[in-house]
Amino acid sequence: MVGDKDMNNTYEFPIYPDDFVSAGEASSAVRKMLKDMGIKPDIIKKVAISMYEAEINAVIHGNGGYAVAQITDDYIIVSIKDGGPGIEDIDLAMKAGYTTASDSVREMGFGAGMGLPNIKRYADKMTIRTKIGVGTEIIIENSLK
Amino acid sequence: MDNKKFLNRIDGKVLSCNEQFLNENKLKGVYSCDLLSLVMSKNIKDYVWITVHTNINIVAVATFCEISCIIIPEDIKIEEITLNRAITNDITIISSKLNSYEIITAYNELLNIGD
Numbered sequence: 609m610v611g612d613k614d615m616n617n618t619y620e621f622p623i624y625p626d627d628f629v630s631a632g633e634a635s636s637a638v639r640k641m642l643k644d645m646g647i648k649p650d651i652i653k654k655v656a657i658s659m660y661e662a663e664i665n666a667v668i669h670g671n672g673g674y675a676v677a678q679i680t681d682d683y684i685i686v687s688i689k690d691g692g693p694g695i696e697d698i699d700l701a702m703k704a705g706y707t708t709a710s711d712s713v714r715e716m717g718f719g720a721g722m723g724l725p726n727i728k729r730y731a732d733k734m735t736i737r738t739k740i741g742v743g744t745e746i747i748i749e750n751s752l753k
Numbered sequence: 754m755d756n757k758k759f760l761n762r763i764d765g766k767v768l769s770c771n772e773q774f775l776n777e778n779k780l781k782g783v784y785s786c787d788l789l790s791l792v793m794s795k796n797i798k799d800y801v802w803i804t805v806h807t808n809i810n811i812v813a814v815a816t817f818c819e820i821s822c823i824i825i826p827e828d829i830k831i832e833e834i835t836l837n838r839a840i841t842n843d844i845t846i847i848s849s850k851l852n853s854y855e856i857i858t859a860y861n862e863l864l865n866i867g868d
Contacts, residue, residue, distance in 0.1 A: 629834065632813035636842075639817070649798075649819065656817045657793045664810075717806045722790035729794060 618678045623663055623688070625672035628716065634675040635659040638686070641679060647752050655684055655750050658730040661723045662688035662746045668713050669693070670744060679752075686748040694740040702728070754780040754863060756821075759801075762859045765824065765847040768831060769839035780821055783860045785853045789814050801860065803853045807831040812838045822846065826853050 619641075621634035639656040659675065666673045670690020678685045695701045702724050709719025727748060728734050735747040755778050760767070767775075785803040786792050789810060792802065798819040803826055804811060812835060815823050822845035825831055831846065839846045849856055 629809055632810065636813065636816065653817060653819070660813060660817060661790065661793070716808050716810060717787055717789040717804070718810070720788040720790050722788070722794065726790050726794055 616678065617680060618676060621675045621677075623666045623670075623673050623675055623690070625667065625670075627667060627672075631663055631667045632660055634663055634677070638677050638679075638684070642684070642752070645679075645681075645752075651750065651752060654730040654732075655686070655748075658727045658734075658748045658750070659686045659688070661726045662686070662748060664718055665723050665744075665746070666690040666692070668709055668718060673743065681752065683752055684750050686750075687745055688748075689743060689745040691743045694742060695736065695738040695744055696740065698736055698738065754778060754860070756780060759860060759863055760847065762863060763824070763847075763849045763851050763856050765849045767845065767847055769836050769844065769846045771822075771843045771845045774822060774845040777821075780860075783857050784820075785857065793818060801856075803856055805829055807835055809835045809838050811835065812842050812844050815839075815844045816842050824849055824856060826851060826856060 624630055635656050638659060639652055642652045642655060663675060666688055670692030673690035676687045700706050704725045705721040707719045707721035713719040731748040732751055733749040738744040757775055779799050780801055781799040783801045784797045787804050787806055792814055799821045801822055801824055802820045803824045807825060807829060811823055824847045826849055828848060828850045
């Protein structure tokens with residue numbers, strides 16, 4: 609399985625820049641863990657898609673980074689931290705349809721300006737921490753009950 | 754909807770297959786879209802998803818949305834890496850010579866005659 613587990617039920621996964629082949633491995637691994645825990649499918653979908661969108665953002669915009677998932681019986685907290693340029697205007701980035709993705713990314717079906725809105729749609733709580741020139745961290749919290 | 758009848762109707766070639774697919778009759782509808790995030794914003798569990806994209810990411814989208822199968826229209830060639838990932842993830846990918854409109858029409862026709 610991808611991901612190293614520490615003593616606090618926390619799993620860490622690397623995210624590689626511009627690597628669309630391994631993109632999604634972290635969210636797939638977390639999805640499998642939740643399935644094994646017997647979590648309801650609609651909750652698993654929320655967690656997997658919100659995490660996947662954040663992973664893809666880190667691949668496309670963030671120069672890679674890492675994902676950390678903390679899983680308990682009651683909740684999951686996912687943090688996706690990248691080393692990208694940071695988000696200048698969060699309100700604008702949250703607006704459906706707004707994107708800074710390149711043509712090549714759009715040709716793959718991403719970059720429609722729906723990544724962050726989708727994360728918000730599927731997260732019980734989403735927090736964005738960003739610093740220009742340093743990077744962005746998206747924290748996604750979901751109840752597992 | 755009888756999956757095998759639908760497959761025959763669209764002259765579909767099965768390129769990777771979830772073993773249950775051919776024996777199931779639980780297709781709920783058809784959805785055609787090429788914006789992956791838009792696809793993921795929908796509730797399309799057990800749907801047929803038609804897309805012209807053939808890159809590896811369609812497998813993750815199909816997995817997370819629990820769609821029944823991906824149909825690649827118009828005999829568009831599918832990347833080997835995508836098929837390998839689909840096989841690993843147990844995702845059914847079907848290729849058809851029909852275009853998206855014709856596939857949706859075929860589905861509707863079968864639906865209307867009660868198949």
